[in-house]
Amino acid sequence: MTSALGTVASLAARAGGSVVRQVLSVLEHGSGAGAVSAPASGWLVVSINREPTEIDATSLPAPLAAYGDRIQTRIRPAADGKGTELAVRLTQRSGNASGPARLLGSDPQGDLRSALRKAKQLIEVGEVLAVDPAPHGRRSATPAGAALEAVAKRAPKGGVL
Structure with missing residues (x-):
């Protein structure tokens, strides 16, 4: 035994x-x-629920427009005609940020990922949606809620999902 x-x-x-x-x-x-790890090509891609003709690469939302010439963009129809693929990548790519550097906020790829997510929301909804703070009332403390709060605070650039 x-x-x-x-x-x-x-x-x-x-x-x-x-x-x-x-x-x-x-x-x-x-x-x-x-x-x-980041894809070898460096492209970060999101699907947007809009037609490709509705998205102008020369007038991107503010989070991506702030990058100016430091990014390349690619807009094309998504698979099966379900919206548009918006892809961006840094023109000057540095190596992957180390774990400690990312924790201290130094992650150019993470910053671009965050900007791309915000741009997607601006194109689709017209505003950047946020988990925190709660829009109204008070959330009750549950184990799952506490775990979500902790993950959301530690993952501002990469997202929670």
Whole structure:
């Protein structure tokens, strides 16, 4: 009976170590299995619920317009005629920001990702929607709500999803 318990404990320890390595590789943008990294091309793409003719590359919303000549844009019909694909990338790409640099706010790719998300909202809705602060009333503290609050505060550039 104790050898079975030891085997289970050993397997649990290995699984825990594997999870920790996966999380660290994601945070550091490493090349290990499960690592998240920017696409090699550098293009960030969103689908917009508008026709391609309704979006003018020369008059983009303010979050993207602020980049001026520092970005390239590409507008084309989305797959199956479902809106438009808006793609942007930095013209001068630096290497991926390290985990500590991203935590301190130095992440050009993250800044562009945030600007692209805001531009999508401005094109579709006319305003940038925000999770925080609550528009009215007070949210009750629930475990899921607390987790969402924590993630939203730590992920201002990458989004919550």
